[in-house]
Amino acid sequence: MDPGRDAGDMLSTFEVTRSAIARPTAAARMWALVATMVLVAGGAYSHEVPVEQIVRIDMAIQGDRLIVRMQVPATALIDARLPRLSDGTIDAAAMVTVLPIVMADVVRNLDVQQDGTPLRSADATSRVGADRKSIDIDATYQIDGTAGLSARLNAFRGEPLQPVRTAVRYMPGTGAAQTISVAGPPARVTFDPAVLDAVQEFVARALTAVLAFGDHLLMLVCVLVPERTMRDSARVIATLIAAQAAGMIVSALAAGLLAPALPVTAMIASSVIVVAAVQNIVRARGGFVAASTALFGVLNGLAVGHLFATDAQFAGAHRVAAFAVFLVVFALAELWLGAIAAATRMWLAGRGAADRIVIPVASALIAHSAVHHVIDLGHVIAQSGSFAAEHAVVSLTLGWAIVMVLVAAREALRAGHRQDQSARIVSSAGR
Amino acid sequence: MPGQTVHSGESAKSAGRERLGVIVIAVGIVSVIAVYLGLNATKARDSGKDLLPYQTLAGTLPEADRQAFRAIREGLLIAEGERARRGAWPEQAPLGPGHQWSRLDQGAIVNYFGVPGDPSAPAWLLEIQEPEPGMAPDPAPEDDEHHRLPDGTMLHTYVWMHRYGAQVPLGFVRQPQNSGWIEVFSTPPNPVYYNRR
Numbered sequence: 150m151d152p153g154r155d156a157g158d159m160l161s162t163f164e165v166t167r168s169a170i171a172r173p174t175a176a177a178r179m180w181a182l183v184a185t186m187v188l189v190a191g192g193a194y195s196h197e198v199p200v201e202q203i204v205r206i207d208m209a210i211q212g213d214r215l216i217v218r219m220q221v222p223a224t225a226l227i228d229a230r231l232p233r234l235s236d237g238t239i240d241a242a243a244m245v246t247v248l249p250i251v252m253a254d255v256v257r258n259l260d261v262q263q264d265g266t267p268l269r270s271a272d273a274t275s276r277v278g279a280d281r282k283s284i285d286i287d288a289t290y291q292i293d294g295t296a297g298l299s300a301r302l303n304a305f306r307g308e309p310l311q312p313v314r315t316a317v318r319y320m321p322g323t324g325a326a327q328t329i330s331v332a333g334p335p336a337r338v339t340f341d342p343a344v345l346d347a348v349q350e351f352v353a354r355a356l357t358a359v360l361a362f363g364d365h366l367l368m369l370v371c372v373l374v375p376e377r378t379m380r381d382s383a384r385v386i387a388t389l390i391a392a393q394a395a396g397m398i399v400s401a402l403a404a405g406l407l408a409p410a411l412p413v414t415a416m417i418a419s420s421v422i423v424v425a426a427v428q429n430i431v432r433a434r435g436g437f438v439a440a441s442t443a444l445f446g447v448l449n450g451l452a453v454g455h456l457f458a459t460d461a462q463f464a465g466a467h468r469v470a471a472f473a474v475f476l477v478v479f480a481l482a483e484l485w486l487g488a489i490a491a492a493t494r495m496w497l498a499g500r501g502a503a504d505r506i507v508i509p510v511a512s513a514l515i516a517h518s519a520v521h522h523v524i525d526l527g528h529v530i531a532q533s534g535s536f537a538a539e540h541a542v543v544s545l546t547l548g549w550a551i552v553m554v555l556v557a558a559r560e561a562l563r564a565g566h567r568q569d570q571s572a573r574i575v576s577s578a579g580r
Numbered sequence: 581m582p583g584q585t586v587h588s589g590e591s592a593k594s595a596g597r598e599r600l601g602v603i604v605i606a607v608g609i610v611s612v613i614a615v616y617l618g619l620n621a622t623k624a625r626d627s628g629k630d631l632l633p634y635q636t637l638a639g640t641l642p643e644a645d646r647q648a649f650r651a652i653r654e655g656l657l658i659a660e661g662e663r664a665r666r667g668a669w670p671e672q673a674p675l676g677p678g679h680q681w682s683r684l685d686q687g688a689i690v691n692y693f694g695v696p697g698d699p700s701a702p703a704w705l706l707e708i709q710e711p712e713p714g715m716a717p718d719p720a721p722e723d724d725e726h727h728r729l730p731d732g733t734m735l736h737t738y739v740w741m742h743r744y745g746a747q748v749p750l751g752f753v754r755q756p757q758n759s760g761w762i763e764v765f766s767t768p769p770n771p772v773y774y775n776r777r
Binding site: 228229230249250251252253254257258260262267301304306334335336337353356357360485486488489492493495496499 | 598601602604605608609612615616619636640642643644698699700701742743744746747760
């Protein structure tokens with residue numbers, strides 16, 4: 150043992166201790182900082198994000214033949230158990246026997262048909278892609294005209310976090326190329342459908358969209374909960390439908406630009422329902438109800454328009470006709486639902502329904518459902534990962550609080566102004 | 581005091597108007613429900629939206645697989661007839677061409693396993709589950725999955741397919757859904773009576 154060294158150690162320990170005692174605030178600050186960092190790190194987490202595996206298919210009509218070129222990533226062929234090298238790429242040498250089997254399976258599952266009759270490809274060929282991560286398959290089909298061609302798309306399977314999407318570029322003999330993208334379970338898609346088929350398809354899609362229980366029905370019921378005259382009810386329903394139509398048109402024209410903002414607009418639309426429910430309870434003036442209805446209509450219209458934009462690929466070359474039909478059917482069906490709801494409400498009013506109980510209770514139930522939608526959409530937005538997105542619900546709540554405070558301030562100022570005027574009138578009358 | 585009846589033309593008119601209003605509303609509501617049910621019924625026939633990830637509808641398969649599915653369903657009826665006559669499942673059942681069929685039993689479950697001649701074609705599995713001894717009678721109505729033998733025995737039948745059939749090892753499959761098999765239905769199963777183990 151070295152007494153000199155021990156003394157030195159003791160001295161330095163003493164100095165550290167003394168300095169810690171002399172600066173308790175600094176030490177506390179340091180520990181607080183460390184503790185905060187640990188706590189923040191403890192709250193941080195990561196989540197795996199699904200990465201889509203894209204199968205690309207080019208289909209082109211050349212005379213009486215349909216030429217199909219497919220590029221299938223190996224990750225979309227997990228059932229085939231392709232031989233791999235140690236670096237994860239396809240073992241081309243071992244593929245000699247496997248490749249024809251995979252090609253036959255892919256072509257069989259693509260199941261190209263014309264007017265419901267399966268077409269056979271006599272000269273399909275395949276090879277391992279240049280990147281050795283995919284397989285290229287070419288197939289040619291003899292066709293009779295260009296009408297009624299269909300294929301079964303996205304018949305592939307990836308790992309759970311690698312879902313497969315099939316993107317098809319279909320080039321008809323004449324006219325512009327069409328792009329079709331299918332995710333999820335395999336689906337048969339008809340290329341370049343006739344206008345009547347497209348119209349029929351979009352009538353059904355519009356009716357399904359209206360009758361699906363969504364925010365638009367919640368809002369429709371919400372604005373018709375208070376007793377209104379026939380004229381007022383018609384005005385509110387017309388405002389909602391007109392605003393939705395405007396939103397749908399904007400969304401259809403700028404689908405790509407608006408797509409990233411849709412979760413946010415949907416969340417704001419749901420929050421407008423909560424505000425409308427509160428308006429019912431406090432018996433807000435018609436102008437405020439119209440404003441919230443119009444705001445909701447535009448935001449909801451953007452979402453419905455996006456729904457159309459996603460499905461528009463199935464209309465082939467008849468997108469404009471499909472959109473017109475979708476818009477008109479959606480509006481008429483909503484008008485129909487609104488008329489039934491308004492007539493039922495007026496009948497209930499005639500039966501002497503206890504509005505003091507019915508309106509707050511119904512509005513509270515609607516607000517409850519809408520709040521759940523807001524929170525669910527908040528979670529969706531939070532998954533985008535940014536700090537602002539994770540606090541979307543808080544930002545939205547603060548936004549509405551600011552709007553309400555501003556409206557209240559304006560009303561208070563107007564009330565004060567009216568009181569001043571009354572006082573002046575009283576004092577001038579007294580004189 | 582004698583009762584007095586007051587007739588008022590105004591109230592009779594208002595009652596008539598209300599009746600008409602109620603009828604209009606009722607027709608409106610019924611028509612909405614009818615359209616909703618109609619849309620769902622049309623979609624449900626060929627839509628797999630209510631199916632589990634390992635299930636699919638035969639109507640969405642390629643034509644060759646649809647034919648194989650139909651052949652299995654038809655062959656099952658013949659096999660059931662033999663089971664009813666002889667009290668045992670036939671060793672070879674006519675479950676469709678293009679496959680080498682093997683019967684594999686385990687307890688009350690019988691598997692007919694079809695290995696395809698073409699290695700790119702799918703393997704097929706017909707799974708028949710007889711009631712365990714002492715089990716209460718199954719009240720399910722007869723459908724694709726529930727077949728009743730003449731002696732009252734209720735069978736559960738399931739049809740499965742597996743892509744790249746030549747790669748699938750031949751053997752009794754206890755839980756097909758856990759090993760890449762896809763269950764095939766002609767129509768979506770009745771959720772009340774569908775009872776996968």
